[in-house]
Amino acid sequence: DVKVTQxxxxxxxRTGEKVFLECVQDMDxxxxxxxxxxPGLGLRLIYFSYDVKMKEKGDxxxxxxxxxxxxxxxxxxxxxxxxxxxSMYLCASRPITGTEGYTFGSGTRLTVV
Amino acid sequence: xxxxxxxxxALNIQEGKTATLTCNYTNYSxxxxxxxxxxPGRGPVFLLxxxxxxxxxxxxxxxxxxxxxxxxxxxxxxxxxxxxSATYLCALEYGDYKLSFGAGTTVTVRA
Numbered sequence: 029d030v031k032v033t034q035x036x037x038x039x040x041x042r043t044g045e046k047v048f049l050e051c052v053q054d055m056d057x058x059x060x061x062x063x064x065x066x067p068g069l070g071l072r073l074i075y076f077s078y079d080v081k082m083k084e085k086g087d088x089x090x091x092x093x094x095x096x097x098x099x100x101x102x103x104x105x106x107x108x109x110x111x112x113x114x115s116m117y118l119c120a121s122r123p124i125t126g127t128e129g130y131t132f133g134s135g136t137r138l139t140v141v
Numbered sequence: 142x143x144x145x146x147x148x149x150x151a152l153n154i155q156e157g158k159t160a161t162l163t164c165n166y167t168n169y170s171x172x173x174x175x176x177x178x179x180x181p182g183r184g185p186v187f188l189l190x191x192x193x194x195x196x197x198x199x200x201x202x203x204x205x206x207x208x209x210x211x212x213x214x215x216x217x218x219x220x221x222x223x224x225x226s227a228t229y230l231c232a233l234e235y236g237d238y239k240l241s242f243g244a245g246t247t248v249t250v251r252a
Contacts (some may be wrong), residue, residue: 032184040233058192059238068245071185071230117187118184128238129175129187137182 034119034133041140047106049136051119058124059109060102062086064096064115065135071118078124079100083095109140143168145243147231153249154221162216162246164231171233174207174214175240179228188229189216221250 035050053060058079063071063086075094083094091113095103102121106113116137120130121130148163164174173191177185191198191207191214196204204217218225231243 047198047200058142061239063242068244070240073241074240090145120184124238125192127173129177129190130185135184 032121032131032133033118034136036136037134038101039136039138041048041106041109041138042114045106045109045140047109047138047140049104049106049117049119049138050132051102051104051123052100053102053119053131054100055123055131056099057121059122060096060098061120061122061130062092062102062104063120064088065118066090066115071086074104081113106138111140114138114140142205143235143241145169145231145233145241147229147244147246151242151247151249153251156216156221156223156245156250156252158221160218160221160225160248162231162248163228164207164214164243166233169217169235169241171210171235173234174205175232176203176205176214177230177232177246178179179230181228185235186232207237210232218248221248223250223252 031082032053061072061076077096119133142236143214144167145164146246176188179185202219228245228247230245
């Protein structure tokens with residue numbers, strides 16, 4: 029069964045900490061994405077990547093960065109965590125053909141205190 | 142500005158009935174429209190993809206229609222079951238493989 033695995037289900041961090049959220053996919057997909065999901069706002073795209081070492085800003089990139097050193101791994105970095113970054117973070121991947129849906133991970137519920 | 146609206150936040154139906162969810166969009170010209178299911182505390186799960194030149198698509202008890210003139214998609218769950226209770230998300234593709242999501246409709250099927 030194909031999978032997108034997010035390293036943590038729940039995470040509690042302090043304001044100002046640097047936070048790393050890891051995502052690994054085993055489907056050899058070229059495209060990977062990071063979204064955050066908040067009640068009433070739906071899923072919002074933070075960053076995405078078409079290939080190794082390539083990244084593009086999504087709709088809400090401020091306060092975040094990403095890293096993709098290997099095809100299967102896409103990391104989201106919160107440079108200095110703030111309370112307004114408390115959210116559910118979802119990683120997804122998709123093949124480059126674009127005729128299939130996204131495969132999402134189970135999500136990381138991040139709380140910044 | 143671009144907008145995706147799903148008809149209501151919540152839909153309560155009796156088991157065995159058909160649930161119909163609506164997705165309306167403005168200022169998009171999507172090549173694809175997708176529907177996902179999301180259970181509480183979990184990531185969305187892909188259900189169906191329909192292309193702009195397709196009018197209708199079916200998968201088991203699910204049916205999706207796509208009207209690019211009305212800028213609307215309808216998502217039907219026929220013979221609904223309590224196990225169908227979840228939040229259903231509409232998503233439009235824009236740019237290069239990026240998806241923009243609606244806020245979702247939560248469906249509750251009563252036994």
